[in-house]
Amino acid sequence: ALQCGIVGLPNVGKSTLFNCLSNAKAQSANFPFCTIEPNVGVISIPDDRLIRLTELVKPQRIQPSVMEIVDIAGLVKGASKGEGLGNKFLSNIRETSAIIHVLRCFEDDNIVHVDGSVNPIRDKETIDIELQLKDLENVEARLQKAAKLAKIGKNPDAVRLTDVLGRYKEVLEQGKSARVVELSEADEKVAADLHLLTTKPILYVCNVDEASVVNGNVHVDAVREAVKNENAEVIVVGAGIEADIAELETYEEKQMFLEDLGLKEPGVNKLIKAAFRLLELETYFTAGVKEVRSWTYPKGAKAPQAAGVIHTDFEKGFIRAEVIKYEDFSNLGSEAACKEAGKMNVEGKEYVVQDGDIMHFRFNV
Ligand code: GDP
Numbered sequence: 415a416l417q418c419g420i421v422g423l424p425n426v427g428k429s430t431l432f433n434c435l436s437n438a439k440a441q442s443a444n445f446p447f448c449t450i451e452p453n454v455g456v457i458s459i460p461d462d463r464l465i466r467l468t469e470l471v472k473p474q475r476i477q478p479s480v481m482e483i484v485d486i487a488g489l490v491k492g493a494s495k496g497e498g499l500g501n502k503f504l505s506n507i508r509e510t511s512a513i514i515h516v517l518r519c520f521e522d523d524n525i526v527h528v529d530g531s532v533n534p535i536r537d538k539e540t541i542d543i544e545l546q547l548k549d550l551e552n553v554e555a556r557l558q559k560a561a562k563l564a565k566i567g568k569n570p571d572a573v574r575l576t577d578v579l580g581r582y583k584e585v586l587e588q589g590k591s592a593r594v595v596e597l598s599e600a601d602e603k604v605a606a607d608l609h610l611l612t613t614k615p616i617l618y619v620c621n622v623d624e625a626s627v628v629n630g631n632v633h634v635d636a637v638r639e640a641v642k643n644e645n646a647e648v649i650v651v652g653a654g655i656e657a658d659i660a661e662l663e664t665y666e667e668k669q670m671f672l673e674d675l676g677l678k679e680p681g682v683n684k685l686i687k688a689a690f691r692l693l694e695l696e697t698y699f700t701a702g703v704k705e706v707r708s709w710t711y712p713k714g715a716k717a718p719q720a721a722g723v724i725h726t727d728f729e730k731g732f733i734r735a736e737v738i739k740y741e742d743f744s745n746l747g748s749e750a751a752c753k754e755a756g757k758m759n760v761e762g763k764e765y766v767v768q769d770g771d772i773m774h775f776r777f778n779v
Pocket of ligand 1: 424426427487
């Protein structure tokens with residue numbers, strides 16, 4: 415399943431954020447969250463298009479796309495060497511597709527900071543170093559094996575892998591994350607199953623106090639500056655205040671408090687959407703009277719691959735796809751109206767699916 419892991423030092427607000435996400439369910443009955451394990455929740459991706467389609471089609475069921483969020487607590491200095499429950503948590507991270515790194519950007523003398531003061535840049539480095547050390551250990555072990563294979567000869571993959579691992583080792587030893595290494599397509603292929611922690615896509619969440627949710631603060635500025643070359647998104651969320659708001663009874667009350675803060679929607683919504691982008695996923699819809707549903711596929715997927723998300727038979731037996739653009743459906747109001755207006759296209763195997771497409775697959779069984 416699609417999974418994002420929340421990491422960060424203790425007391426930066428990870429579980430508060432996790433709880434906000436779990437309370438996002440109260441925002442809209444259509445976007446449920448359920449906790450499947452104490453630290454794992456499944457959250458639906460907010461999408462206005464799905465709501466619009468539901469209004470038009472009036473289906474029996476509605477099924478949004480979902481994402482699993484894992485609260486990875488217990489990451490501390492020394493985790494890579496097994497400090498605390500370090501190794502267990504690091505293996506939790508290995509299974510996630512992307513990382514949400516929470517940084518404490520709020521001052522509060524009542525909340526102890528493990529290193530004595532609020533300094534998100536130092537905190538980020540502490541976590542980065544643990545992840546890098548773990549990767550270095552992994553890379554070194556793999557490198558020995560790959561180098562042996564490469565020496566025996568007749569194994570071009572091993573030669574290439576040895577080269578890639580060598581480059582990873584070099585940057586990791588310099589205290590950088592493996593994601594800075596640029597790989598060719600052929601490199602990517604041999605490196606695909608390394609699952610390094612520091613090559614995972616990452617986004618940063620600055621957890622701020624109430625007064626800073628709109629414009630940020632000096633800590634947020636420092637974070638933005640520090641990560642500017644990482645090509646990573648930085649999101650500002652007031653987890654504490656949003657957790658309070660999430661406790662409110664009615665939607666109207668929540669909206670009122672959010673507006674008082676200067677927000678249109680909860681910061682966690684921004685976060686969910688950003689995490690979704692981070693995974694390089696897009697959404698297509700199926701819109702039948704039984705069910706209106708959102709499906710996620712890797713950006714750039716062709717029609718058969720996208721069909722395979724529903725069922726492998728759809729991919730194997732793919733014949734063609736009937737495609738309506740979301741805008742057309744929304745404007746014209748129904749599949750029949752789109753057909754009539756010539757807004758339903760028949761596409762073949764080579765069609766690259768576009769975000770928002772409403773798909774109907776034809777296939778052989
Ligand atoms: P974790 O250890 O990273 O999971 O941190 P927690 O979510 O347990 O938060 C640690 C403490 O900080 C709790 O007492 C929270 O209520 C508090 N906290 C979390 N976010 C904020 C915030 O934005 N502002 C303030 N003042 N306190 C917060």
